[in-house]
Amino acid sequence: MKALHFGAGNIGRGFIGKLLADAGIQLTFADVNQAVLDALNAHKEYRVKVVGEDAQVEMVKGVDAINSTSEAVISKIAQVDIVTTAVGPQILERIAPGIAKGLAKRSDSGNTCPLNIIACENMVRGTSQLKMHVLKALPTQYRDWVEAHVGFVDSAVDRIVPPSESINSDPLEVTVETFSEWIVDKTQxxxxxxxxxxxxxxxxxMAFVERKLFTLNTGHAITAYLGQLNGHNTIRDAILDNKVRAIVRGAMEESGAVLIRRYDFDPAKHAAYIKKIISRFENPYLIDDVERVGRQPLRKLSSGDRLIKPILGTLAYHLPHSNLVTGIAAAMHYHSDQDPQAQELASLLAEKGPQETIAQISGLDSKSEVVTDIVKAYKAINKCAP
Ligand SMILES: NC(=O)c1ccc[n+]([C@@H]2O[C@H](COP(=O)([O-])OP(=O)(O)OC[C@H]3O[C@@H](n4cnc5c(N)ncnc54)[C@H](O)[C@@H]3O)[C@@H](O)[C@H]2O)c1
Ligand SMILES: O=P(O)(O)OC[C@@H](O)[C@@H](O)[C@H](O)[C@H](O)CO
Incomplete structure (x- = not known):
């Protein structure tokens, strides 16, 4: 079997690419980072440090790489059996035209072997969104062929993979936690x-996607935002701060109450899931900056993402949400010189004030009680800020 994986970044090299290569699949990465492409093509292998109680170094071997904007992508898509992505939700639209051209070439060349495409991004049904972009870019005469021969398979992906500490000495080495979970929709x-x-x-x-995104990622984001406000640089330092930890746990429990109602999860098992996640945030073997986890606050404050979707659930079921409100207010204070979305957020706040800003980003009604609560929490944080 052959695979093309878009995004030779942390999760690409540290999780999805590794599973594909370990399964004996001939793997090519597609990326835009020339240094990573050159290193992959020079060495054809890289190290994965799996850190935890039973630390070990594993080698991923026999891989190569192409530029995702090159014609080579089109030929690869015409030939491979599986395409995966881990590029970030905002990049899916950018890689779609190349995929569409590859599918047209595959059809023209008479390759009727099934192809499955799986986006491994932190978003609800990311592959379905990628499919939408691909179909938009695909000439209409290929649509029926694509529906018949190409599976667009949604997935949920979970493994904490921060940038490796050895990035300067080895641009390919990646450090990962022992935990991992990749769940795919077998119906697609x-x-x-x-x-x-x-x-x-x-x-x-959907139950697995929402369980992961609206528990781990909800808690992770709030740890990052409250962590930054309380002067912590890493997720571990933030979650070890009892003030932060209480709100993070409370927010995951509030979001969990929605998931338990929506998906009939066992409350005891969900409580154990939250406990395990908190221990993963504490992982002493990973250095995960609050800036990585808090990145792209506008995406994280959008209506279907990890902060707003859970609070909408609490409103629908008339459940408590005070910790989620605090988390959202903390997100609105997030700042980062490296992050264009953090700067756009700051400009919006300066121009429109907190009430209009959060309504615009999240789609919440600016006159609603929940927005009033968020704005109150946002201003209360303002008052305490050093
Ligand atoms: N790191 C994690 O802990 C983790 C865990 C689960 C899911 N995810 C999800 O995986 C995705 C990637 O996250 P990451 O942490 O690996 O990010 P990353 O920045 O380490 O990797 C993204 C990679 O995509 C590449 N890229 C950018 N534009 C591209 C393009 N047009 N074509 C091909 N490649 C392109 C970048 O050069 C980079 O190598 C995100 O959706 C993230 O939410 C991350
Ligand atoms: O990748 P993002 O920006 O959606 O979220 C940041 C982290 O919460 C995320 O990457 C986690 O590490 C990951 O989802 C763990 O499975």
Whole structure:
């Protein structure tokens, strides 16, 4: 089997690419980072440091790389059996035209072997969104062919992979936690399921996607935002601060109450899931900056993402949400010189004030009680800020 994986970054090299290569699949990465492309093509292998109680170094071997903006992508898509992505939600639209051209070439060349495409991004049904962009870029005469031969498979992906400490000495080495989970929607495959150890199949994907995004990522983001406000640089330092930890746990429990109602999860198992996540945030072997986890605050404050979607659930079911409100208010204070979205957020706040800003970003009604609560919490943080 052959695979093309877009995004040779942390999760690409540290998780999805590793599982594909470990399964004996011939793997090519597509990226735009020339240094990473050159290093992959020079060495054809890289180190994955799996850190935890039982630390070990594993090698990923036999890989190569192409530029994702080059014609080579089109030829690859015409030939491979599986395409995966880990590029970030905002990049899916950018890689779609190349995928569409590749699918047209595949059809023209008479390759009717099934192809499955799986986006591994932190978003709800990311592959379905990628499909929408691909179809937009695809000449209409290929649509039926694509529907018949190409599976667009949604997935949930979970492994904490911060940038490696050895980035300067080895641009390919990646440091990952021991925990990992990749769950794919088995109802969307074309042809036989690929045999990839570590890839789990489900016919109930939405429950897994929401459980992960609205528990781990909700808690992670709030840890980052409150961590920054309280002077912490890393997720571990932030979660070890009892003030931060209480709000993070409270927010995950509030979001969890929605998930338990929506998906009929077992409350005891969900409580254990939250406990495990907090211990993952505490991982002493990973250095994960609050700036990585807090990145792109406008995305994280959008209506379907980890902060707003859970609070909408609490409103629908008339459940408590005071910790989520604090988390959202903290997100509005997020600042980073490196992050264009943090700067846009700051400009919006300066121009429109907190009430209009949060309403515009999140889609919440500016006159609603919840927006009033968020603005009150935002101003209360302002008063305490050093
Ligand atoms: N790191 C994690 O802990 C983690 C865990 C689960 C899911 N994710 C998700 O995985 C995705 C990637 O996250 P990451 O942490 O690996 O980010 P990253 O920045 O380390 O990697 C992204 C990679 O995509 C590449 N890229 C950018 N534009 C591209 C393009 N047009 N074509 C091909 N490649 C392009 C970048 O050069 C980079 O190598 C995100 O959606 C993230 O939410 C990350
Ligand atoms: O990748 P983002 O920006 O959506 O979220 C930042 C982190 O919360 C995220 O990357 C986690 O580390 C990951 O989702 C763990 O599975």
């Amino acid at each position: 495959f074309k042809g036989k399921f690929p045999q990839i150890s570590g890839m789990e199949l489900t016919d109930n994907l």
